[in-house]
Amino acid sequence: MPLPPSLMRATALAALATSLGLAHADNVIKIGEINSYKAQPAFLEPYKKGMELAITEINAGGGLLGKKVELITRDDNANPGDAVRAAEELLSREKVDVLTGSFLSHIGLALTDFAKQKKVFFLAGEPLTDKIVWQNGNRYTYRLRPSTYMQVAMLVPEAAALKKKRWALVYPNYEYGQSAAATFKTLLKAAQPDVEFVAEQAPPLGKVDAGSVVQALADAKPDAVFNVLFGADLSKFVREGNTRGLFQGREVASLLTGEPEYLDPLKDESPNGWIVTGYPWYGIQTPEHKTFLAAYQAKFNDYPRLGSIVGYSAIKSLAEGIKKAGSTDTEKLITSFKGLQVPTPFGRITYRPEDNQSTMGGYIGRTKNEGGKGVMVDYRYLDGAKFQPTAEEVKKLRPAD
Incomplete structure (x- = not known):
């Protein structure tokens, strides 16, 4: 029995829409x-801009494998469950080819496990926990940013050179903060056997009671302080520390504080002389960074933050991996990322075959309050490859793929 004309038209339109959709895909x-x-938002708004700049450059150059590149983002609400649900939706509904992203360490770990279960390629851009490439590492997951271990290892020689015996620690009480503190104690004790850790404060992430934390640290009478707080927690800690004199006559070594997203909001409260990791975008004179800086400022009429570097370099890493693989096939991407070299604004980096960790390094220097604004001075770039465990050590830390 022939179909009615109206149903024939509807069927034809549905077939056309399907074919157009497939052609688009x-x-x-x-x-x-x-x-x-x-x-x-302080880190991730610039991060998204960095990704957008990379996508624009790739598509302006003809795309990848002759195809346009499209970025589809989802918010995880700082919740591992929501992150996994977003990943499921991106795969099943949006039909994405690869996954990337995450900021908080516990969410990065959730997505690392998701990638393993679903056998999908995942590039962790920002989460710093070492477990992503060591204890919980898997063949589907790579990580761009220097890990917690790497960044702490960059700070420890500077801390040991201070020859301060009594150290106090403050860190957010979740995976990143806990591992940063544990690594600092281990590495500093190895470098300076007579060191003592006289106080530890571990407030919940985003909920620091700065007054009581600062007072508890001051009561321990440390010679120096190791700080891992960032964002709004850092601002509150610095304000109370300045008010109560915690930093007077004491050295401070601080992870992340030199990043503009965390240093800029401190304004005239910015501390002087802290040893920090960070990103002095205003003073880096390498050709690759000058090119990136000019392109970023032209597109956004704003200066980059460290998030901008990470977002940009994550997309560029995926682009290089896809080009080398000649495909977005997961197995081919896994192979192409082994030893993959990627040009970034910080110079060329390599994804190590041993643990899927990139060799991106970081800047270390001192803070200075310059006219009511915090900047980094006396800084230098440290190659991440020099602050990674050996292949033999990694074998002990990472399950076999």
Whole structure:
């Protein structure tokens, strides 16, 4: 029995829509990205701009494998469960080719496990926990940013050179903070056997009672302080520390504080002389950074933050991996990322075959309050490859793929 004309037209339109959809899908490489945009805007708004700049440059150059590149982002609400649900939706509904993103360490770990279960390629851009490439590492997951271990290892020689015996520690009470503190104690004790750790404060992330934390540290009478707080927690800690004199006559070594997203909000409260990791965008004179800086400022009429570097370099890493693989096939990407070299604004980096960790390094220097604004001075770039465990050590830390 022939179909009625109206049903024939509807069927034909449905078939046309399907074919157009497939044609569109075949002509686009989709990158699915998941992050804590609402919870951590200081870092992740610049991060997203960095990704957008990279996508613009790639598409202006003809795309990848002759296809346009599309970025599809989702907010994880700073919740591991929501992150996994977002990843599921990106794969099943949006049909993304690869996954990237995450900021908070516990969310990065959730997505690392998701990648293993679903056998999908995942590039962790920002989360710093060592477990992503060591204890919980898997063949589907790579990580861009220097890990907690790497960044602490960059700070420890500076801390040991101070020859301060009594140290106090303050860190956010979740995976990143806990591992940063544990690594600092281990590495500093190895470098300076007579060191004593006289106080530890571990407030919940985003909920620091700065007055009581500062007072508890001051009561321990340390010679120096190791700080891992960042964002709003850092601002509160610095304000109370300045008010109560915690930093007077004491050295401070501080992870992340030299990053503009955390140093800039301190304004005239910015501390002087802290040893920090960070990003002095205003003073880096390498050709690759000058090119990036000019392109970023032209597109956004703003200066980059460290998040901008990480977002940009994550997309560029995926682009290089896809080009080398000649495909977005997961197995081919896994192979192409082994030893993959990527040009970034910080210079060329390599994804180590031993643990899927990139060799991106970082800047270390001192803070200075310059006319009511915090800047980094006396800084230098440290190559991440020099602050990573050996291949033999990694074998003990990481399960076999």
